[in-house]
Amino acid sequence: MPGLHITDHQMRLYMIYRHSKEATVAAAKSGFSRATGYRIEDDPRLPSQKKAPRGRRRPDPLAEVWDGEIVPILKSAPGVRAIAVLDEIRRRHPEISAGIRRTLERRMRTWRALAGPEQDVIFRQEHEPGRFGLSDFTDTSALGITVAGVVLEHRLYHFRLAFSGFEHAHVVLGGESFVALAEGLQNALWVLGGAPREHRSDSLSAAFRNLDCDAKEDLTLRYQALMRHYDMTPTRNNRGVAHENGSIESSHGHLKKALQDALLLRGSRDFGHLDGYRRFVDEIVGRRNANNRKRIELERPMLTPLPRRRTADYEEKIVTVTSSGGFILRRVFYTAPSRLIGHRLRAHLYDNRIECFLGATLMMTLRRGQPVSQSKGGHVVDYHHVIHALRKKPMALNNLVYRDQLFPRPAYARAFEALHQEVGDKRACKLTVELLALAHDRGCEAELSELIDAELDAGRLPDLAFLRERFAPNPASVPEIKVAFVALGSYDELAVVRAVSPTSNGEAVA
Incomplete structure (x- = not known):
């Protein structure tokens, strides 16, 4: 149409039609005149190629400093x-306006593309099913999880198959x-x-930190034994190069975002107990x-069969219960029943618990404690x-x-604290x-703690006599046992029966 510029698309159509049609027909089908078609044949450049570059319409604000x-x-x-x-340049030249930030960003982006340093390239990998599994730990402090109102200091062990996800x-x-x-790896494999x-890990740098040569060698041997037990080849990425573990590093963020969304929908980040939070994560x-069910089912037949049993996922230590009524392990004091004083126990250290054995008998399971600081140990007291x-x-x-x-x-x-202020040290202790004993x-x-809180909130001290009566056994619940006494003469009758009992050949014994 007159007055309108032709487009690149119209010109391409004209050149295609021109192979088989006359200039007049090709121009009509392309939407312009025959004269325009002849001009195109004289100059075959596209309209976009004929436009002169637009010049600068205002002075370059970075010309003097670029x-x-x-x-x-x-x-x-x-x-x-x-x-x-921008802050540095404006500090040197206060007359430069702060409004040139976008101009500076575009200019820097162009310079980096033309003359900037080379950047790392991520090479996407194609994983075959059943070949590659990855393990890593990720910090979850940003989730703000609490258990019974107490902040839960924890992290997640994360395992992932590269092929199926x-x-x-x-x-x-x-x-x-x-x-x-x-423990986490074996749980994942058995599920x-x-x-x-x-199996790919990140060198376990945290596990080897601050260990002497013998301890490092021991952990290395134990890790290799774990890999042999499940017939896996251990590999590790270079220290500090996270993208070499990219198949799980990116999944860390997706998992934590999914947990964050679920917590927002739940409406609370507090859990009544640790098992409830574990079930939430599961x-x-x-x-x-x-969501990945189809790919997981496709990969399962390619996996190596599991052994008949799990291998040890704990660390074993020998401890002695001292006269203080407990033992010290990894700078943490644990109490034990007083009857075990002087005995040596085998302690199995798990991530969240310690199982103590006397010989082959499990004596108790204790919560795993952590030192308070580098200079102060911890206590786990029952x-x-x-x-x-x-x-x-x-x-x-x-x-x-x-x-x-x-x-x-x-x-x-x-x-x-209330008793200490009111009745003195001796009586308070x-x-x-006695309250603990009750x-x-x-x-x-x-139940006793609720009554104590109620008394203290009312401004009264706990009444031990009342509490003992409150939690005393109910007489109605105590069974009444009646003992029937046997007459002593019945024992004489038993003696007579024994005297005349027949022998094996049928004769009576006098």
Whole structure:
């Protein structure tokens, strides 16, 4: 049509039609005149190629500082941000406006494309089914999880198959240790029902940190034994090169975003107990695996069959229960029943617990503790272990090194502080120990703590006599046992029967 510029598309159509049609027909089918067609044949360049580049319409705000100041900055610090360059240039030249930020960003982007340094290239890999599995730990502090109102310091052990995307996550309460890796990896393999031929980790740098040569060699041998047990070839990526583990590093972010979304929908980040949070994580991971069900089922037949049993996923230590009523392991003091004082126990260290054996008999399972700091150890105290001895020496409570950890609930600590202020040290220690003994003897720890809190909130001290009566056994629940006495003469009759009992040949014995 007259007055309209032809487009590249119209010109291409004209050139195609021109192979088989006259100029007039080809021009009509392309939407312009015959004269325009002849002009196109004289100059075959596309309309877009004929346009002269648009010149600058206003002065270049970076003309005076680009070559002399900005380019040297970009060469000496290739990763510097545009906002930092702008702040530095405006500090040197206050007359430059802050509104040139977008201009500077575009100019820096163009310079880096033309003269900037070479960048790393990520080479996408094609994984065959059943070959590659990856393990890594990821920090989850940003989730803000609490258990019974207390912040849960933890991280996740994360396993993933590169081909199908099968995932398994395990809540780790300690650090990145071999024990956490062994337990989480074996849980993942037994849920999956098979093992990949190759296992990739990130060098386990956290597990080997601050260890001497012998300890490092021991962990290396144990890790190799774990790999042999499941017939997997161990590999590791170079330290500090995260993208070599990209098949799981990117999945870390997706998993934590899924947990974050689920927590927002849940409406609370607090869980009543740790097992509830573990089930929550398992449910989210299960949903993600359900989305990859087809690829997982395709990969399962390619996995190596599992051995008949799991291998050890704990660390074994020998400890001695001292006269303090416990033992020290990894700078943490653990209490034990007093009858075990002087005995040597085999302690199996898991990520979240310690199982103590006397010979082959499991004596107790303790919560795994952590040191408070580099210079101060920790305490894991069960008042049931020491209450009998503490009743004999109640004043020991006053300056007990693990007194704060002895109280099973905050109500008992509140009661001790209130009694200490009102009735003095000796009486406070005596009454507090009796409260703990009542909770131990009657199995009423939670109910008793609620009554103590109620009394303290009302401004009254706990009444030990009332509490003992409150939690005393109900007489109606005690069974009435009647003993029927046998007449003594019946024993004489038994003696006569014994005297005339027949022998094996049928004759009576006189």
